Amino acid sequence: MKSSQPTITPFSIAAALAMLGAFALGCAQANGEPPKPKEADTQAAPDADAASKPADSSGKFSPVKARARDFYAPNSEDLGPNEMRLIACGTGMPTARPKQAASCWLLELGNGDKFIFDIGTGSAERIAALQIPYNYLDKVFLSHLHTDHFGDLDALFVGGALAGRQKPLRVWGPSAETPERGTKYALDHLRKALTWDLDGRQGLTDPRGYHLDVNEFDYMGMNAVIYQENGVTIRSFPAIHSLDGPVSFVVEWNGFKFVFGGDTYPNKWYAKYAKGADLAIHECFIAVPDMIDKFKFTPQSALAVGTQIHTAPEAFGKVMSIIKPRMAVAYHFFKDFDTTASINERIRTTYDGPLSLSIDYMVWNITKDEIRVRMAIVDEDVWPPPATEKPQAPDQSKRIPYSPEISGGKLDMKKVLQPVYDEINKQYGTHEKQE
Numbered sequence: 001m002k003s004s005q006p007t008i009t010p011f012s013i014a015a016a017l018a019m020l021g022a023f024a025l026g027c028a029q030a031n032g033e034p035p036k037p038k039e040a041d042t043q044a045a046p047d048a049d050a051a052s053k054p055a056d057s058s059g060k061f062s063p064v065k066a067r068a069r070d071f072y073a074p075n076s077e078d079l080g081p082n083e084m085r086l087i088a089c090g091t092g093m094p095t096a097r098p099k100q101a102a103s104c105w106l107l108e109l110g111n112g113d114k115f116i117f118d119i120g121t122g123s124a125e126r127i128a129a130l131q132i133p134y135n136y137l138d139k140v141f142l143s144h145l146h147t148d149h150f151g152d153l154d155a156l157f158v159g160g161a162l163a164g165r166q167k168p169l170r171v172w173g174p175s176a177e178t179p180e181r182g183t184k185y186a187l188d189h190l191r192k193a194l195t196w197d198l199d200g201r202q203g204l205t206d207p208r209g210y211h212l213d214v215n216e217f218d219y220m221g222m223n224a225v226i227y228q229e230n231g232v233t234i235r236s237f238p239a240i241h242s243l244d245g246p247v248s249f250v251v252e253w254n255g256f257k258f259v260f261g262g263d264t265y266p267n268k269w270y271a272k273y274a275k276g277a278d279l280a281i282h283e284c285f286i287a288v289p290d291m292i293d294k295f296k297f298t299p300q301s302a303l304a305v306g307t308q309i310h311t312a313p314e315a316f317g318k319v320m321s322i323i324k325p326r327m328a329v330a331y332h333f334f335k336d337f338d339t340t341a342s343i344n345e346r347i348r349t350t351y352d353g354p355l356s357l358s359i360d361y362m363v364w365n366i367t368k369d370e371i372r373v374r375m376a377i378v379d380e381d382v383w384p385p386p387a388t389e390k391p392q393a394p395d396q397s398k399r400i401p402y403s404p405e406i407s408g409g410k411l412d413m414k415k416v417l418q419p420v421y422d423e424i425n426k427q428y429g430t431h432e433k434q435e
């Protein structure tokens with residue numbers, strides 16, 4: 001094979017599929033037209049027209065000349081001062097799968113603030129793909145305490161601290177009817193469950209990130225303010241799901257209104273407080289017949305779970321018809337070739353406004369003039385980006401020693417490892433010695 005031959009890799013296939021998906025989705029917007037490219041895109045590729053012409057005999061125009069692109073590449077676009085960017089980091093179900101993690105939404109504001117709403121099972125990997133330094137990812141808001149909405153909190157807590165969040169992870173979540181069902185109880189016990197993990201890290205890395213700052217708020221608050229910093233106000237109101245406790249959130253910033261709805265039976269508070277949102281996320285459960293056919297639920301369970309504990313697609317449409325957002329976003333279903341059409345048809349029996357049937361890595365750029373919907377193309381080889389602050393060297397006296405029995409089982413590797421110490425001490429001017 002010639003070295004110049006292009007190689008089809010899984011990544012390039014995935015990228016191509018994602019681009020096709022984004023294009024198909026763009027076509028499926030309410031007005032039936034693909035999204036218009038922003039001015040920036042035409043500026044980025046001034047010869048876009050020329051590029052579409054075939055190569056002439058002079059070779060002036062290359063058939064492989066770059067054209068305007070319509071996907072989001074993480075860490076490649078500045079956010080405007082009056083712009084918000086939302087990225088779906090989990091759109092699926094309690095059983096996470098390669099294509100869809102469970103509920104997780106990253107909201108970035110033009111003032112530099114970043115907020116994570118829910119961090120369901122599998123979603124920490126999606127957050128990692130966005131190439132955002134971890135010291136900016138320190139604020140998480142939980143809609144409720146089902147694992148598909150907070151199951152990857154441990155991964156962000158520990159992995160984020162290891163990768164550069166040199167401060168506590170701040171978490172907001174609801175109370176419940178009893179203290180044992182509240183967020184504080186859950187996270188105190190998560191912290192206890194991580195005792196071995198956290199004890200074993202003492203004295204090895206910067207310790208400042210391994211703390212949870214838990215803010216439990218009243219789940220009965222009616223559009224009550226739970227956060228107000230840097231020109232951003234976040235409110236909560238109750239949802240109706242499984243037990244008392246679940247909530248939804250409203251973010252107000254710079255004249256924008258963003259609503260994140262947690263799991264719920266359609267409720268009057270969402271109908272009231274989400275009204276007129278720029279972008280409104282609301283759960284939309286998989287259609288009942290698909291729950292029976294594909295998830296093997298009994299008809300009784302499918303009807304109870306799919307219409308009474310959650311919001312059925314028809315009911316999702318009804319809610320959106322009441323609140324009339326600039327963009328309605330549906331999630332909480334496995335989005336496949338054989339489920340999407342049914343969900344869309346069912347929503348369209350009750351709603352004909354702008355709609356995104358979300359999938360992981362879908363991206364919304366929101367300005368006063370436009371809501372642009374694209375897919376992110378991610379690099380599977382990505383490493384954590386450098387933190388903007390330098391890490392502290394650990395206090396090695398904090399190490400918890402092995403027992404003599406375990407310590408005594410070490411093979412003698414001193415000679416093998418000394419060159420590593422010599423190399424690093426020479427390069428960095430340190431004086432480290434083997435244990």
Ligand SMILES: [Zn+2]
Pocket residue numbers: 144146149241263
């Ligand atoms: Zn739930």
Ligand SMILES: [Zn+2]
Pocket residue numbers: 094103146148149263332
């Ligand atoms: Zn859920």
